[in-house]
Amino acid sequence: MDLLFSSNVGTGAAVLLGFCLFCALAFEFVNGFHDTANAVATVIYTNALRPQYAVMLSGACNFFGVFLGGIAVAIGIIKLLPVELLVAGGTGAGIAMVLALLLAAIIWNLGTWYFGLPSSSSHTLIGAILGVGIANSLLPGHMFGHGVNWSKAGDIGISLLVSPLFGFGSAFLLYKAMRALAKTDTLFKAPTSDQPPPLGVRSLLVATCMGVSFSHGSNDGQKGVGLIMLILMGIVPAGFALDAKAPVATLEATVAATSSIESLLRAKAADPAVAAEVEKAAVKLQEVRAMLQGHASPGEIAPEKRFSVRQAILGADSIVEKLAKSKGFKLDDVEKEKLKTDREAFRALTDYAPSWVLVAVAIALGLGTMVGWRRIVITVGEKIGKSHLTYAQGASAELVAAATIGVSSYLGLPVSTTHVLSSGVAGTMVAHKSGLQMSTVRNIGLAWLLTLPVSVLLSGVLFLILRLFLG
Secondary structure: OHHHHOOOOOHHHHHHHHHHHHHHHHHHHHHHHHHOHHHHHHHHHOOOOOHHHHHHHHHHHHHHHHHHOOOHHHHHHHOOOOHHHHOOOOOHHHHHHHHHHHHHHHHHHHHHHHOOOOOOHHHHHHHHHHHHHHHHHOOOOOOOOOOOOHHHHHHHHHHHHHHHHHHHHHHHHHHHHHHHHOOOOHHHOOOOOOOOOOHHHHHHHHHHHHHHHHHHHHHHHHHHHHHHHHHHHHHOHHHHOOOOOOOHHHHHHHHHHHHHHHHHHHHOOOOHHHHHHHHHHHHHHHHHHHHHOOOOOHHHOOHHHHHHHHHHHHHHHHHHHHHHHOOOOOOOHHHHHHHHHHHHHHOOOOOOOOHHHHHHHHHHHHHHHOOOOHHHHHHHHHHOEOOOOOHHHHHHHHHHHHHHHHHHHHHOOOOOHHHHHHHHHHHHHHHHOOOEOHHHHHHHHHHHHHHHHHHHHHHHHHHHHHHHHHO
């Protein structure tokens, strides 16, 4: 963290860095009370926990979720952006990208929160990223849509589309199973006054709240980690373009990966359709190897050369990724797994996040959880179904949400806590035959439908405006 206060950082850059970091942490703070409110709605409306204790517990679980959840989701988010913007550190394009992303996401999240609509921060951020990529492709010298990682966008889009449907269906079935197997009717009755549920039911509800909160931290929190790393690598490239504190073994593994990937590519270069791209990738891999060899550790690489190394690594990996997906490049399952492992080792110096970034995001998300949660909680707890949330409905929705988000985090796919849990609550209401409040469902659906196009448009316009001022 001392690199943030280095004397090498000029006053203007320091002010810009501080503003961007503030915006990134503000996004996670808003995300906390916007999205995590879904996690506490069920325990509050079933009287399992008092509101103040529920939000404190959820905030703590979000904190640990960020810290222990890895950075796969953060890297997945970053990879949506065009490579040329990811290697535009210290330039107007890189700074405009970061600011446009942050401002668009914050504006839409605050707007939907104000109206109590549980829209998706994941959709908002991903829409903002796509908007920047599309806007960048409109600039002179570019082809419309070129540079956006549409393959990765498709994978993420499918996960965002399928997860709420899965949440609805799974919660519906789980509630039906509980109804068939449970020997007591207590689970299926609305709570009376301020009385807490029986101990066993209460423990289950608290446990599921903790699970959703932890999963939310491990998924949504990582999006903030990705944003901060974009900021640091864009404004202070000498300090954060590479993991300078990585052990010697990481550097050695990266060098070894360049040779291993090159050998695999050349073995598959018989098809003339891919031979030119293979040679292009091989040259890039050799360039990276030459840059890294001769250094005893990553920290020995001169600070002014670290961003060039980062550019070379990302450029080479982008070519390799395109090759691996091309029709003329045939790999069997063993070779695909080896290439995946080698590419992970190859990117180890660039795909990282310092511990203090995790701590900062975890604190922002945790504190946000404890503030401003009431608007979304009321919508989830009172306005989705026509009847009060029962113990079984709360437990079913949260069990499904925790499992879905946890698995998605493991796979590196960003999903929406809001969508999964809200859909789960709706699924249990249908299973209970209590009916849905169609006006609320309609408003939530409208927010879901508008989030992507609005955030795409908003971030795209902001990016083009900022490029005019920042060059």
